Amino acid sequence: DAGVIQSPRHEVTEMGQEVTLRCKPISGHNSLFWYRQTMMRGLELLIYFNNNVPIDDSGMPEDRFSAKMPNASFSTLKIQPSEPRDSAVYFCASSFRADYNQPQHFGDGTRLSIL
Amino acid sequence: SQQGEEDPQALSIQEGENATMNCSYKTSINNLQWYRQNSGRGLVHLILIRSNEREKHSGRLRVTLDTSKKSSSLLITASRAADTASYFCATDRSSNTGKLIFGQGTTLQVKP
Numbered sequence: 001d002a003g004v005i006q007s008p009r010h011e012v013t014e015m016g017q018e019v020t021l022r023c024k025p026i027s028g029h030n031s032l033f034w035y036r037q038t039m040m041r042g043l044e045l046l047i048y049f050n051n052n053v054p055i056d057d058s059g060m061p062e063d064r065f066s067a068k069m070p071n072a073s074f075s076t077l078k079i080q081p082s083e084p085r086d087s088a089v090y091f092c093a094s095s096f097r098a099d100y101n102q103p104q105h106f107g108d109g110t111r112l113s114i115l
Numbered sequence: 116s117q118q119g120e121e122d123p124q125a126l127s128i129q130e131g132e133n134a135t136m137n138c139s140y141k142t143s144i145n146n147l148q149w150y151r152q153n154s155g156r157g158l159v160h161l162i163l164i165r166s167n168e169r170e171k172h173s174g175r176l177r178v179t180l181d182t183s184k185k186s187s188s189l190l191i192t193a194s195r196a197a198d199t200a201s202y203f204c205a206t207d208r209s210s211n212t213g214k215l216i217f218g219q220g221t222t223l224q225v226k227p
Contacts, residue, residue, distance in 0.1 A: 004157070031213050043158075043203065043217040056214060091157055097213050101146050101165055104215060106157030 002026070004107035006092050012113045018080040021110045024073055025094030033104060034067055034077050035091040043091075049075065050097065082114045120218050121204060127224040134191040136221040138204030139184075145207045147180055147187050148215065152201045161189075161202075196227045 005024040013019055025032050033048040047057040052069045060067070064083070069075040079086055089111050093104040122137045138147070146165045150158040164171045164180045164187065171178045177190040191198055201222045205215040 033215075042219045045214060045216075048214060050213065093158075095213065101163060101207075102213075103148060103160035103163055104158075105160065106150075108155075108157045 004092055004094050004105050006090075006107035006110050008110055009108065010111045010113075012115065013082060014115050015083055016081045017114075018078065019082045019086075019112060019114075021077040021090050021092075021112070023075045023077075023092030023107060025075070025092070026105055027073065029094035029096045029105070030072070031095045031097045032069060032075050033093040033095075034075070035093065037089045037091060037109070038087075046077070084114045087112055087114050121202070121221045123221060124219070125222045125224075127226065128194055130194060130196055130225055130227050132194055132225075134194050134198070134223055134225070136189045136202050136204075136223070138187045138189070138218055140187075140204075140206045140216075141185065142206075142208050144182075147178075148205045148207070149176075149178060149187075149189050150203045150205060150217075152203065152220070154200075158203065191223075194223075194225045196225050199223060199225045 007022045030051050034046040035043050037043045046059045047067045048055055049069045065079055067077045089109045091106050091109045093106045095102045095104045120139050128134055144166050146163050148163045149161045151161055152158045162173050162176055162178050164178050175192045180187045201220045203217050203220045205217045
C-alpha cells in the first residue's frame with residue numbers, strides 16, 4: 001500500500017515567494033496532520049484535520065501560513081510570503097481515528113529552504 | 116509546550132548491547148507512542164501503549180509505562196547498526212482528540 005505522499009521533496013525559493021506544499025494521505029484515513037521540524041524547536045504540530053475539517057490550527061505560526069483540505073485525498077500547506085525563518089522540514093501525517101488509540105503515518109517530508 | 120521529554124538526548128552503544136531511552140510527560144494521557152526517524156526520512160511508528168497498560172513487547176522492543184510517575188521507557192535489545200536513528204515519544208492527551216505531542220527525541224548511534 002502507498003504511504004503518505006508529499007511533494008515536493010525539496011524546495012528552495014527566495015524570500016517573499018509563495019510556497020505550496022502538498023500531501024496525499026493514506027486512502028481511508030480520516031485525520032491529517034501538518035508538522036514542522038527544526039533543530040531548535042523539534043517537531044511542532046501546525047494544524048490537523050478530521051474528516052477534511054480543520055480542528056486545531058493553534059500551531060500555525062502566523063497569518064502567512066494557511067492550510068486546506070478540499071477532499072479526503074489531498075491537502076496543501078501554503079506560506080505567503082515566505083521568510084528565511086520558515087526554513088524547516090515539513091511533514092504530513094495521516095491516521096484513522098476510529099478511537100483515540102491509532103498511530104500516525106508520516107510522509108518523508110518537504111525540506112524547505114528560504115533564501 | 117513540550118509534553119514528552121526524552122532522556123538521554125544522545126546515546127552511543129556497541130552493536131549487540133541494549134539501549135534504553137526514557138520519556139517523561141506532564142498531563143494525563145490516552146496513550147503513549149514511540150516513533151523512529153532515520154536521517155532524511157519521516158517518522159515511523161514503532162509501538163503504542165495505552166494508559167491502562169504497563170508493558171508491551173514488539174520483537175526486540177519493550178516499552179513500559181508508569182502513569183503514576185508519568186514516565187515511559189523504550190528498551191531495544193541486541194541492538195544492530197540499523198537501529199541507528201532518532202527515537203521520539205509522543206503522547207495523546209486525555210483532553211485532546213488525536214493530537215500528539217512529541218518530545219525532542221533521543222539520538223541513538225549503534226556502532227558495528
